[in-house]
Amino acid sequence: MNHLPLITKREYLNKVKNKSFIIMTFVSPLIMIGLGLLIGFLTNLNKNKERIIDVVDESGFAKEIFSDTTSTTKYRILNNIDLTQARVDVEEKEHYGLLYIPKVDSVSQLEKSVKFYSKDTPSLSLIASLESKIEKRLTNINYKNKGIDIEKIEDAKVSVEINQESYTGEKTSKFSGGLKLVFGMVSGYLLFMFIIIYGNMIMRSIIEEKTSRIIEVIISSVKPMQLMLGKIFGTSLAGITQFVIWVLVLGVLTTILTVVFNVDISAMQGSQQEMIQETMKNGDMNDMIAMGLYELDKLPIINLIVMFLLFFIGGFLLYSSLYAAIGAAVDNETDTQQFMMPIMVPLILAVYVGGFTVLEDPHGTVAQVFSFIPFTSPVVMLMRIPFGVPIWQQILSVVMLFATFIGTVWFAAKIYRVGILMYGKKPSYKEIYKWLKY
Amino acid sequence: MDNLLVAENIVKKYGDYTALNNVSLTVPKGSIFGLLGPNGAGKTSFIRIINQITMPDSGLVTFDGKPLEQNHVKDIGYLPEERGLYKSMKVGEQALYLAQLKGLSKAEAKERLKYWFDRLEIGDWWNKKVQELSKGMAQKIQFVVTVLHQPKLLIFDEPFSGFDPINANLIKDEILKLRDDGATVIFSTHRMESVEELCDHIALIDKSNKILDGKLLDIKRQFKSNTFEVGVSTTNEHELRTMLENKFTTSPASFKSIHDDVKMKVQINGSNSPNELFSFLANYGQVNHFTEVIPTASDIFIQSIQNN
Numbered sequence: 001m002n003h004l005p006l007i008t009k010r011e012y013l014n015k016v017k018n019k020s021f022i023i024m025t026f027v028s029p030l031i032m033i034g035l036g037l038l039i040g041f042l043t044n045l046n047k048n049k050e051r052i053i054d055v056v057d058e059s060g061f062a063k064e065i066f067s068d069t070t071s072t073t074k075y076r077i078l079n080n081i082d083l084t085q086a087r088v089d090v091e092e093k094e095h096y097g098l099l100y101i102p103k104v105d106s107v108s109q110l111e112k113s114v115k116f117y118s119k120d121t122p123s124l125s126l127i128a129s130l131e132s133k134i135e136k137r138l139t140n141i142n143y144k145n146k147g148i149d150i151e152k153i154e155d156a157k158v159s160v161e162i163n164q165e166s167y168t169g170e171k172t173s174k175f176s177g178g179l180k181l182v183f184g185m186v187s188g189y190l191l192f193m194f195i196i197i198y199g200n201m202i203m204r205s206i207i208e209e210k211t212s213r214i215i216e217v218i219i220s221s222v223k224p225m226q227l228m229l230g231k232i233f234g235t236s237l238a239g240i241t242q243f244v245i246w247v248l249v250l251g252v253l254t255t256i257l258t259v260v261f262n263v264d265i266s267a268m269q270g271s272q273q274e275m276i277q278e279t280m281k282n283g284d285m286n287d288m289i290a291m292g293l294y295e296l297d298k299l300p301i302i303n304l305i306v307m308f309l310l311f312f313i314g315g316f317l318l319y320s321s322l323y324a325a326i327g328a329a330v331d332n333e334t335d336t337q338q339f340m341m342p343i344m345v346p347l348i349l350a351v352y353v354g355g356f357t358v359l360e361d362p363h364g365t366v367a368q369v370f371s372f373i374p375f376t377s378p379v380v381m382l383m384r385i386p387f388g389v390p391i392w393q394q395i396l397s398v399v400m401l402f403a404t405f406i407g408t409v410w411f412a413a414k415i416y417r418v419g420i421l422m423y424g425k426k427p428s429y430k431e432i433y434k435w436l437k438y
Numbered sequence: 439m440d441n442l443l444v445a446e447n448i449v450k451k452y453g454d455y456t457a458l459n460n461v462s463l464t465v466p467k468g469s470i471f472g473l474l475g476p477n478g479a480g481k482t483s484f485i486r487i488i489n490q491i492t493m494p495d496s497g498l499v500t501f502d503g504k505p506l507e508q509n510h511v512k513d514i515g516y517l518p519e520e521r522g523l524y525k526s527m528k529v530g531e532q533a534l535y536l537a538q539l540k541g542l543s544k545a546e547a548k549e550r551l552k553y554w555f556d557r558l559e560i561g562d563w564w565n566k567k568v569q570e571l572s573k574g575m576a577q578k579i580q581f582v583v584t585v586l587h588q589p590k591l592l593i594f595d596e597p598f599s600g601f602d603p604i605n606a607n608l609i610k611d612e613i614l615k616l617r618d619d620g621a622t623v624i625f626s627t628h629r630m631e632s633v634e635e636l637c638d639h640i641a642l643i644d645k646s647n648k649i650l651d652g653k654l655l656d657i658k659r660q661f662k663s664n665t666f667e668v669g670v671s672t673t674n675e676h677e678l679r680t681m682l683e684n685k686f687t688t689s690p691a692s693f694k695s696i697h698d699d700v701k702m703k704v705q706i707n708g709s710n711s712p713n714e715l716f717s718f719l720a721n722y723g724q725v726n727h728f729t730e731v732i733p734t735a736s737d738i739f740i741q742s743i744q745n746n
Contacts, residue, residue: 003539010535014527213522217580220489220516221539223508421491423520434453 003222004230011205011234016241025242029249033257051096051126054078056086058103059110065137073126087117097122099130107138107145166388177387181359184383187308188354191315191378192347198239198316199323199343202231203336206327206420215420224417228328229409232320300388307385307394314401315378318408319343325412328419335426350376354383362387372397374404411436442467442591442622443488448497450483457483458494459646465591465624465639470617472637472654472735473626476743479643481626482519485593488624489516502590512541515589519596519626521580523568530564533583540587547586554582558608573600581609585616592616593624598632610636630736642739644746654735661733661741664706667691669699669727670719678722686715697726 015021051073055066066075076095078086083100090098097118104110114134116122143150206228209215218227326339353370361367362384371381371389377397385394418435419427427435443465450458458480465471475481486492488499490508499506501513524532530551537547555561558578568576577600585592594613598606613636617623625637633640633654641651650657668691672678678700682688691703706715712730719725733741 006535006538014524018526209524212525213518213520214524216491216518216520217516217522217536217583218539219491220514220518221511221536421486437453 002226004226004233007222007227007230008234008237011231012237015201015205015235015238021238021242025245026249029246029253032250033253050074052076052093053097053099054086054090054095055099055101056081056083057101059101061107061110061141062101062134062137065133090117091119094119101134107141110134110138180386183304183386184354184358187312187382188351188379191312191382192351194239194243194312195316195319195347198235199320201239202235202320203323203327204333205231205235206324206416207330207333207336210328210331210420210423219420224420225409225413228321228324228413228416232317232324236316236320300385303391303394304385307398308382310398311378311382311401314398314405318374318378318401318405319347321405321409321412325415325419328412328416329422329427329432330419331423331426346373346375347379350379354380358383358387363389368393372400374401377401440466442502443624444500445484445488446498446500448484448487448494448499450480450487450492450494456646458487460497461643461646461648462497463641463648463651465622467622468617468620469639470613470623470625470636472633472640473624473643474628474633474640474735474739475643477628480646481643482595484643485516485518485595485624485626488591488593489514512587513590514593515540515584515587515591516593517580517584517595517597519599521577523576523579525569526567528564529566529568529571529579532568533579533586536583537586540589542587550586551582554586558582574602574605577601578605578609581612585612585621589621591622591624593626595626596628597625598627598629630734630739633735637735640735642742644743647746649746650738650742657738658733661738663731663733664708664712665731666704666706666712666715667693667701667727667729667731668704668715668719668725669693669695669697669701670723670725671697671699672723674722675700678719681718681722685718686710693727693729695727697724699726701727703731 052075053073054076055062056078057063057066063077066077073096078089081089086098086100097116100115100117101110102113102115104113116127116130140150143153209218322343326336326343329339330336350370353366353376357364357366357370358380367380367384370376371384371393378401381389381394381397414436415432419432441464443463445461445463448458448461449456461480461484463484473481473484483492487494488506490506490511501510504510527535533551534544534547537551538544542550552561555564560575560578563571563575563579568579571579581597584594592613597609597613601609610632613623613625623636625633627633637654639652640654640657642649670678679688679702682702682704686707687705689703689705691701693701695701704715706712716725716728719728
């Protein structure tokens with residue numbers, strides 16, 4: 001008798017009808033948006049705070065570069081005051097800090113003798129910006145002293161942008177590289193999150209069956225393998241439902257916020273966004289959008305979608321069967337810790353390799369190797385594919401992934417079969433190894 | 439076909455540990471078969487093999503004349519000792535689900551559940567969640583789910599645990615009724631008085647081996663000790679006692695009597711017959727009480743385990 005659909009259906013409905021699941025589904029996007037707004041607000045709050053920096057310039061070289069008062073950092077030039085007095089003064093007024101440029105004979109003496117006094121350690125970006133300001137000014141003075149015309153130097157500067165093209169004639173640019181990166185990152189992280197959230201859910205639901213002692217009743221009617229697969233499928237479907245709702249709700253909310261409140265959501269997003277913005281600094285916005293659409297169009301969309309689905313399903317099933325085995329082996333959630341390690345290590349490794357190595361060199365040896373190892377391939381390969389991976393490599397990797405999935409299901413089913421009937425004590429790895437031979 | 443279930447030379451090992459060592463059992467059709475043994479003897483291992491939860495390493499199980507196979511699942515109802523229900527699921531939904539897993543259609547399951555719920559007067563529990571029920575209430579649901587698909591073989595492992603005496607009696611009567619309707623029952627328990635009340639066949643498993651099986655009456659005959667409880671009103675108590683002690687093995691006895699009797703347990707040996715004992719007693723006065731001591735299931739259990 002094939003009870004798989006029945007079990008899957010119960011598992012799915014049980015998850016979806018669960019109150020906390022429903023609440024999580026609809027409240028999480030609100031929390032995410034709320035958090036985003038909060039972070040954006042806090043960041044702006046910090047930026048808007050006025051900082052006053054007093055400047056004592058005994059050398060007289062730098063006065064004009066601190067005349068800019070448009071930014072939130074304001075400079076106040078102190079004249080006719082000695083350093084000791086200035087320090088007391090600044091401290092009393094609770095200004096952010098004091099920049100001191102001593103009197104020197106030549107510009108080069110200033111390289112090491114400029115000082116910044118402040119109550120707390122100043123922010124790194126501030127020091128860097130001060131340094132670059134002074135450097136630029138002093139360099140210009142140096143040019144002048146050595147009789148070099150600054151305007152000629154500016155004239156002589158050349159800015160190069162390399163047009164990339166593969167042997168097959170595919171043109172790419174830094175911008176499309178960024179787009180590919182975002183696509184790879186998003187799909188890789190998505191899978192990673194999905195595995196952790198819903199793998200845990202499967203594990204918990206198996207532990208629940210053990211603690212409620214219903215398992216022996218069920219297992220006298222259905223094969224353990226069917227029960228396990230039913231749980232995995234049911235929970236996956238519930239997970240997909242939740243994910244889809246999240247994306248929809250997030251999309252709708254974002255649109256509403258943007259249209260109604262005119263809030264710029266994208267301004268609140270992280271560094272990846274900045275990276276793209278960095279690459280498209282030159283040129284105006286309309287051009288960018290047109291170029292973006294053009295590049296998007298050039299991405300192998302069908303290939304990406306098909307492979308995304310295959311790797312997503314394969315990767316999730318692979319890991320979820322391991323989660324199922326752990327759930328069957330233990331009696332309660334606290335005992336799961338020691339068995340989580342073997343799952344988390346390859347998973348985190350995959351994300352790190354994906355995040356660093358693939359980013360650096362999508363087709364390097366490390367990236368290639370990890371995109372074939374089944375425990376890391378779903379994440380790493382998903383990140384590599386947008387950069388163009390030969391189709392035979394993709395197929396080989398998928399085949400290896402699914403072959404390994406069958407292996408882990410077999411392995412998990414063995415542990416599951418024995419584990420679900422073991423109560424009371426936490427098993428050791430050695431005992432679990434023995435179960436494989438029962 | 440007189441036997442519903444025949445197990446031949448069942449061996450089950452867990453690693454180095456042998457849970458069942460060459461166990462053979464025969465469960466006659468229509469019987470209530472007591473599967474007895476101390477904790478850890480191998481009863482649950484045996485029951486799990488019948489339920490195809492685990493497979494034996496060697497040996498053959500025949501069910502209703504055919505080798506046991508997956509399809510027989512729907513002919514077996516199993517109430518395990520470690521039992522429970524999904525806590526957050528509604529009673530009705532859950533019962534329907536479990537019935538469907540046993541191969542009933544949804545409509546059929548619903549109809550039969552309604553019958554049983556009315557019969558046990560638990561109809562208004564249908565929409566309650568299991569976590570709102572008491573332990574005894576949940577046990578009732580489990581009993582219903584076990585018998586719902588009208589299996590040929592019912593396996594009850596400690597069915598009365600968690601029931602108050604009234605409900606335990608109710609369930610006992612239901613088990614007897616199911617037997618009368620043609621079901622065969624395997625009954626595993628440590629409560630010897632219910633073995634006494636219900637079982638007509640028993641098997642005793644100890645340390646992975648079967649050490650005893652057969653009809654309960656035959657086994658009792660086998661274990662009889664030729665001991666009689668006697669009560670005699672006599673004027674010569676001292677002489678009666680001395681003479682009895684010389685001739686037979688005696689021990690003190692206590693039973694209810696309206697007479698002022700000398701009460702003794704007397705064991706006769708092979709050469710004497712009960713009649714001889716009776717005439718011997720009659721010489722000393724009025725014999726008001728003369729009963730053979732029948733070994734109880736509990737006696738048989740303890741004696742067999744100790745001898746093993």
